[in-house]
Amino acid sequence: MFAKNIYRNVYNSIKSRHLRVMALKGMALLNLPIYRINIDTNNTCNLRCVMCYMSLEETHQTKSQLMPMELFESIAQQTFPQTRFLELSCGFEPFMNKNFLDYARIARKLCRGHISICTNALLMKDQIIGEILRENLLDELIISIDGITESTYNAIRVKGNFSKLLSVLDSLKRQKEDRNKPIVRMNYTMMRNNIEELEDVYEFVKKYDIKVLQLRHAKLTPPFSQLFDDSLFFHKELYDSVISKVKKQFDNDKNRSLIHPPLFSENQSNTTVANKQNCAYAFFNFIISSNGDVNMCAIGSIGNFYQHSFKEMLKSEKVKDIHASLLKGDYQALCKDCYLVNDLGDVQHKSTFIQEDTLPDRLREFKIKVETEKAE
Ligand SMILES: C[S@@+](CC[C@H](N)C(=O)[O-])C[C@H]1O[C@@H](n2cnc3c(N)ncnc32)[C@H](O)[C@@H]1O
């Protein structure tokens, strides 16, 4: 966890895209891993969370897709040895792939970096937990829990089951015993209807020995216009008051950390604002879908593993042109659809929370149409 934080802090402390790219090139020359790869081995989910594209009807009309093991292995050989952060699931539910642990085993063999997954955890049977622990398959297990009471959790995580979640957390704690890994992180996507119960979240994370609590704002786009009013951008005082209380509890606990977006009342120059002007993600962050498509951060597709090798994609005219434009400072058009980089960023702007004209990659992938209706 600390190595991950140090790496992030060093990256954020470099305030120029050129210098960041030079640092990455230097690391590559020293044979150090540089990529951040997010890869999904499937495109399905067992839940229908209200703020997630998986709750939209169109996503279920898309053919379900499992990445063949041979393709995964080939991608792994081409990219994992140079990968510093490998997220073995990002947009869907990893355990919908029944053989997911076999994919994780390949990853563990080939990746020299930090391996994590993000999951709703509801399909994690005792045996799966045991194998992950015994074989040290993951460095970090990120579990999404958007409510700590049955009614809130089940209302947001539609088709979820809070008591099942608690039994998984119990099993994880029991089987983990004194092992350090994986670090258990709780992801909490914040909205108006679940912010207040964060006042009791510290007791919850202590009880289940969760080491990191990551709070993130819900990011909403047109298919979710019915949720726009629930964005905390419209409930600033409430957010600041709850987070200040939660922060105090975590400040006194050296074993646990809290990651949260800035308070609205905070002086923005005190926060580590990631911004598009000096972002170097396009040089190291790749998102790979279960059908072999490769996206360069939020900029877009650079090819497909069924047609091209990773080396060929990186050497393509398209990638060279994008990199050259970014290094010239022409990023506005290329980065316009990105809502990754302002995660901890400028909370004074509504666009950090609600993007009325943007269709995130995942929705584009599902060919979902956007309503043009504007939020109040
Ligand atoms: C899309 S899920 C995929 C992994 C897994 N199924 C899970 O729920 O953890 C990844 C994360 O995105 C979060 N998420 C879903 N919709 C979101 C939204 N509109 N804004 C911000 N985060 C969102 C989820 O809460 C979860 O933590």
Ligand code: SF4
């Ligand atoms: S569990 Fe994850 S992928 Fe599934 S609907 Fe919820 S947020 Fe989306």
